[in-house]
Amino acid sequence: MTAPGTIAEALDGAARSLAEAGIGEPRMEARLLAGHALRVDPAVVLGHPERALTRIERTRLAVLVRRRARREPIAQLFGEREFWSLKFKVTADVLTPRPDSETVVEAALAGVPDRGAPLRLLDLGTGTGCLLLALLSELEGAQGLGVDISPAAVKVARANAAALGFADRATFRTGDWGRGIRGPFDLIVANPPYIPSSAVESLEPEVARFEPRRALSGGVDGLDCYRRLVPDVARLLKPGATAVVEVGAGQAARVSAILAGHGLHPVAIQADLSGIERCLIATPHVD
Numbered sequence: 659m660t661a662p663g664t665i666a667e668a669l670d671g672a673a674r675s676l677a678e679a680g681i682g683e684p685r686m687e688a689r690l691l692a693g694h695a696l697r698v699d700p701a702v703v704l705g706h707p708e709r710a711l712t713r714i715e716r717t718r719l720a721v722l723v724r725r726r727a728r729r730e731p732i733a734q735l736f737g738e739r740e741f742w743s744l745k746f747k748v749t750a751d752v753l754t755p756r757p758d759s760e761t762v763v764e765a766a767l768a769g770v771p772d773r774g775a776p777l778r779l780l781d782l783g784t785g786t787g788c789l790l791l792a793l794l795s796e797l798e799g800a801q802g803l804g805v806d807i808s809p810a811a812v813k814v815a816r817a818n819a820a821a822l823g824f825a826d827r828a829t830f831r832t833g834d835w836g837r838g839i840r841g842p843f844d845l846i847v848a849n850p851p852y853i854p855s856s857a858v859e860s861l862e863p864e865v866a867r868f869e870p871r872r873a874l875s876g877g878v879d880g881l882d883c884y885r886r887l888v889p890d891v892a893r894l895l896k897p898g899a900t901a902v903v904e905v906g907a908g909q910a911a912r913v914s915a916i917l918a919g920h921g922l923h924p925v926a927i928q929a930d931l932s933g934i935e936r937c938l939i940a941t942p943h944v945d
Contacts, residue, residue, distance in 0.1 A: 666707035668692060668716070672723045679727035691726060694736055695719035729863035742792035746818050751810035753849075753873040755788040761936040762847055762904050763792045765928045769900040769939065770845070774799045780894060781805070782835050782848040782887050785873060787815030787828065789847045794824050800844075805833040808872065835883075836890025844899050846891050850883035852876040852906040880906055884916050892920040892942065901940045910935040 669688045676684035693700035695718040696711070711719070725735055733739040733754040739746055741755035742763055748754050766789075770777070777800040781790035784804030794802055806812050812830045819828040833839065855875045859866050865874065876883050884903070891901050901922060905913045914924040922940040930936035 663710055664707065665692060665696075665703055665709045665711065668711055668719055669703070669707070672719065675723050675727050679729065681726065681729075687726065687732070688723075690732065691722040691735075692719055695722055729867060731864040731868055734868060739786075741786075741788045742795065744788075744792060744795060744822055746786045746788050746791075747814055747821065748786060749810070749814055750868060751808060751870060752785045752814050753869055755786055758930045758932070758934070758936055759789065759849055759904060760792075761928055761930045762789055762849060762902050763796075765926070765937050765939050766793060766845055766847055766900065766902045767796055769902075770797060773797050775844075776800070777844040778842075779803070780836075780839070780841075780843040780846045782846065782890070783807075783850050783873075783883070784815050784830060785811050785849070787818045787830065789849060790815075790828060791819060791822055791824055793845070793847070794827055795822070800827065802828050803839070803843075804828065804830045805835065805839065806830070807832065807834055808870070811870075811873075835887040836894050839890070839894060841894035842896035842899070843894050844896055846895055846899075846901040847903070848887055848891070848901075849904040850876065850887055852880045852883065852904075852909060854878060854880040876906075879912075880909060881912060881916065884913050888916050888920050888922065891917075891940075892922050895922070895942055897942055899941065902937055903940070904937045905935065907934045910938060913938055 672688035673684040689700045689703050692703045733748040739748045739755050779802035781804040784806045787804050790802045790804045809832050812832050815830045819825045851874050853874045858875050910927050917924050917940045921943045923943050924938050924940045926939040927935050928937050
């Protein structure tokens with residue numbers, strides 16, 4: 659088989675390879691990969707099928723197609739993912755930010771009456787830093803701390819804070835949930851691992867093979883991390899303040915019970931765009 663000479667030929671070959679690998683929308687993904695290889699917008703790829711590829715472009719595209727055919731996530735191939743209209747660096751050391759998690763940001767912002775107030779924020783299990791940095795982009799007077807058990811993840815979060823211009827308002831540290839942290843905080847968010855350990859391998863290959871298992875597995879029932887972090891949330895949350903915790907499908911009632919058992923009153927459940935109960939909003943019990 660000869661090397662593709664034009665964009666059209668390259669797209670045909672890439673789409674065939676991706677389809678054989680089980681990729682759901684091979685033609686669309688082929689355009690994305692071609693755009694990345696050619697350093698142009700995918701719309702340019704679509705609009706100029708006759709354009710000849712250079713040898714370097716053909717090589718770059720071939721490498722991307724081979725990696726994607728192994729089901730490596732596009733976010734890791736490109737090294738970035740958009741979240742809350744912000745671009746975040748993504749590596750194999752962090753969970754890729756997902757649109758569902760924007761529900762946490764929306765719920766957190768809905769509970770802030772004054773977006774210019776000098777709030778103190780805490781993000782437990784920060785990963786890329788996407789939750790904390792998205793909130794800081796909306797809360798101009800806030801300062802935030804992000805904590806992750808993975809030093810590699812903390813490094814990625816710091817890089818994202820610097821790239822987005824929040825390095826002076828966001829601090830990141832390696833830690834075991836809230837251990838060793840002193841409060842109080844005006845707002846706490848968390849997106850802990852919540853997949854039951856037995857279910858991780860059944861996830862789509864992009865997740866099971868390439869995302870850090872530590873950021874996915876929540877123990878036998880998926881709730882281990884909630885049991886560990888909720889006591890810290892209760893200790894660190896300012897009276898009258900809000901905590902917003904992401905949960906997996908079908909977990910809202912059980913996580914609500916964990917929150918209530920530590921003096922936190924679940925006041926609302928917010929669904930994501932798919933209608934799945936995605937996060938819990940809680941405040942300390944008032945005596």
